[in-house]
Amino acid sequence: MTREEAYEKLNEVFRDVFDDEDITVNDATQAKDVDGWDSLEHINLIVAIEEMFDIKFSMGQTTSMKNVGEMVDEILKKVEA
Amino acid sequence: MALTSLEFFAFFALLLLLYHCVPQKAKNPVLIVANLVFCYLAGGVRTLAFLSFTTCCTYVGALMIERTESVKKKRAVLIVVIAANLAVLLFTKYLGFFLHIGNAVSHLAGNTQADLQFSIAAPLGVSFYTLQMIGYLADVYMEKIKAEHSPVSYIVFATFFPQITSGPISRYAELEPEISRTKKFDYKEFTFGLQRMGWGLFKKLVISERLAVLVNTIYADYETYSGFYIAAATVFFAFELYTDFSGYMDIALGAAQCLGIKLPENFTVPFFSRSISEYWRKWHITLGTWCKDYLFYPILKSDAFVKLGKWGKKKFGKKKGKNIPVRLGLIILWFTVGFWHGGSWKYIIGSGLLHCFYIIGGQILEPVSAKIVKLFKIDVECFSFRLFQCLRTFFLVCFGFLFFRAESFKTALLMIPYLFSGNMQVFTEEGMLALGLDLMDLRVLFFGLVLLLLVSVFQTQRGSVREWIAKQNLVFRWAVYLSLLFAVLLFGMYGPGFVANQFIYQNF
Numbered sequence: 001m002t003r004e005e006a007y008e009k010l011n012e013v014f015r016d017v018f019d020d021e022d023i024t025v026n027d028a029t030q031a032k033d034v035d036g037w038d039s040l041e042h043i044n045l046i047v048a049i050e051e052m053f054d055i056k057f058s059m060g061q062t063t064s065m066k067n068v069g070e071m072v073d074e075i076l077k078k079v080e081a
Numbered sequence: 082m083a084l085t086s087l088e089f090f091a092f093f094a095l096l097l098l099l100y101h102c103v104p105q106k107a108k109n110p111v112l113i114v115a116n117l118v119f120c121y122l123a124g125g126v127r128t129l130a131f132l133s134f135t136t137c138c139t140y141v142g143a144l145m146i147e148r149t150e151s152v153k154k155k156r157a158v159l160i161v162v163i164a165a166n167l168a169v170l171l172f173t174k175y176l177g178f179f180l181h182i183g184n185a186v187s188h189l190a191g192n193t194q195a196d197l198q199f200s201i202a203a204p205l206g207v208s209f210y211t212l213q214m215i216g217y218l219a220d221v222y223m224e225k226i227k228a229e230h231s232p233v234s235y236i237v238f239a240t241f242f243p244q245i246t247s248g249p250i251s252r253y254a255e256l257e258p259e260i261s262r263t264k265k266f267d268y269k270e271f272t273f274g275l276q277r278m279g280w281g282l283f284k285k286l287v288i289s290e291r292l293a294v295l296v297n298t299i300y301a302d303y304e305t306y307s308g309f310y311i312a313a314a315t316v317f318f319a320f321e322l323y324t325d326f327s328g329y330m331d332i333a334l335g336a337a338q339c340l341g342i343k344l345p346e347n348f349t350v351p352f353f354s355r356s357i358s359e360y361w362r363k364w365h366i367t368l369g370t371w372c373k374d375y376l377f378y379p380i381l382k383s384d385a386f387v388k389l390g391k392w393g394k395k396k397f398g399k400k401k402g403k404n405i406p407v408r409l410g411l412i413i414l415w416f417t418v419g420f421w422h423g424g425s426w427k428y429i430i431g432s433g434l435l436h437c438f439y440i441i442g443g444q445i446l447e448p449v450s451a452k453i454v455k456l457f458k459i460d461v462e463c464f465s466f467r468l469f470q471c472l473r474t475f476f477l478v479c480f481g482f483l484f485f486r487a488e489s490f491k492t493a494l495l496m497i498p499y500l501f502s503g504n505m506q507v508f509t510e511e512g513m514l515a516l517g518l519d520l521m522d523l524r525v526l527f528f529g530l531v532l533l534l535l536v537s538v539f540q541t542q543r544g545s546v547r548e549w550i551a552k553q554n555l556v557f558r559w560a561v562y563l564s565l566l567f568a569v570l571l572f573g574m575y576g577p578g579f580v581a582n583q584f585i586y587q588n589f
Contacts, residue, residue: 019400038358039373040411042401043381047390060225062382063374 026068119242124205179423274338281331286573292321308504430485
């Protein structure tokens with residue numbers, strides 16, 4: 001899977017979870033940049049991403065990823081593994 | 082040995098002298114000895130024994146998790162060590178509560194035998210260091226950190242005396258660099274640490290101790306002091322608890338800073354919060370983040386909850402369905418937070434489930450409030466609206482404190498009708514003077530609270546007060562330092578004939 005393909009799917013998940021069709025995320029996007037991305041929605045987002053890509057984040061990754069770029073790095077690693 | 086006692090300050094002065102004089106290699110061993118001496122003086126042999134048990138079994142458990150290849154075995158070690166730590170906590174702190182429930186069930190079943198009773202004093206700080214140790218072990222299991230092999234660094238982390246009785250609940254990843262780095266004497270850090278301890282003492286001895294007199298008087302006789310007395314006492318209690326707990330944190334974090342160790346913050350002006358969620362991000366922060374990372378997220382990521390979410394989405398649609406596991410997780414989370422405060426329904430409701438109700442209620446009512454804001458074209462960022470949100474949050478929190486402070490859950494329920502008796506005596510001078518403080522004490526309290534408000538506003542808008550003071554000229558700086566010192570010495574409630582109340586959270 002290419003990074004672009006990952007972003008395509010990821011944007012779909014973000015739009016679905018945050019109920020906003022205009023969301024487009026990039027490497028630098030953080031929780032503060034997305035309206036409603038708080039600690040409650042974070043876990044919904046993680047579960048939705050796991051479902052979409054058929055992967056599992058560890059608990060450590062769930063709480064330590066600093067931006068969407070790190071999230072995509074992990075997704076690509078897991079998908080390719 | 083309380084953190085406000087002369088014994089503590091003698092102990093701390095001796096430690097500072099020794100710690101800053103010995104070579105780098107000896108600093109951590111000195112800290113370990115100081116930690117153990119503090120635990121012994123503050124909590125006796127029992128506290129030392131329980132703390133040693135938790136410290137040792139977590140140390141060994143973490144090394145076993147790291148050395149074992151098999152995932153199943155890692156998990157087994159994690160479960161066994163967590164169970165051992167929780168067993169100590171549950172046995173010493175909650176056995177009475179479980180027996181109480183058992184007795185009630187037994188009575189309902191028609192059993193007329195005498196109640197089973199059990200009472201044991203919990204070791205000092207057991208609720209705090211147990212969570213810290215579980216967090217460390219879970220981090221090793223989740224491979225967020227490596228297990229600490231050096232017993233010296235590990236024991237400093239596990240037994241560090243400023244945080245052992247009431248937190249903050251530290252993470253190893255944050256504290257390890259502080260423990261292992263070379264610590265040279267830093268004048269600025271040292272003096273900032275002392276200043277922070279002074280401010281903590283001011284909060285505890287000048288403000289909190291006075292508020293405690295008013296609160297204790299009213300809560301001990303709520304039938305006489307009804308109406309606005311109860312409302313005022315509950316607001317006073319909010320400030321009593323805040324100045325007590327955050328005052329403790331200032332002393333603890335200040336003491337650690339004097340030793341060149343930075344501990345995590347536990348409060349960031351919580352009473353200025355605009356929502357209950359925001360309040361919990363600013364009040365007892367390390368407990369909130371601990372519960373989120375080690376309880377709430379693992380529950381929500383478990384297979385059972387993921388399946389529940391899928392079922393919910395199928396049954397109720399995407400939007401409503403995804404809320405089912407989250408809200409069930411919130412109920413478990415808040416029950417645990419309340420229960421952690423003590424085995425009593427007054428904590429489970431007042432510091433737990435009531436806040437869960439507020440948060441879920443807020444989520445459900447969100448579309449309604451959004452419509453109201455749109456309809457009346459309310460500027461949500463204007464001062465008056467923000468003030469309204471802060472006051473609304475504060476009074477909701479205060480309602481929880483009514484349960485928290487009352488003798489029991491039942492007493493809190495009995496107090497509620499008395500709230501509406503219409504008694505307004507508390508607003509008169511005589512009414513206030515009947516509560517155990519004289520006019521001088523009430524004035525000192527008033528000016529203490531005004532100073533607290535000013536400092537809080539400054540912290541919110543401009544940042545560190547100590548940094549600002551440090552930039553002022555010598556005369557002004559020392560005038561502030563000496564004023565704080567003399568305010569504590571002259572107006573603090575301490576000394577022979579007066580026993581300062583224990584820090585409230587020390588009992589948890």
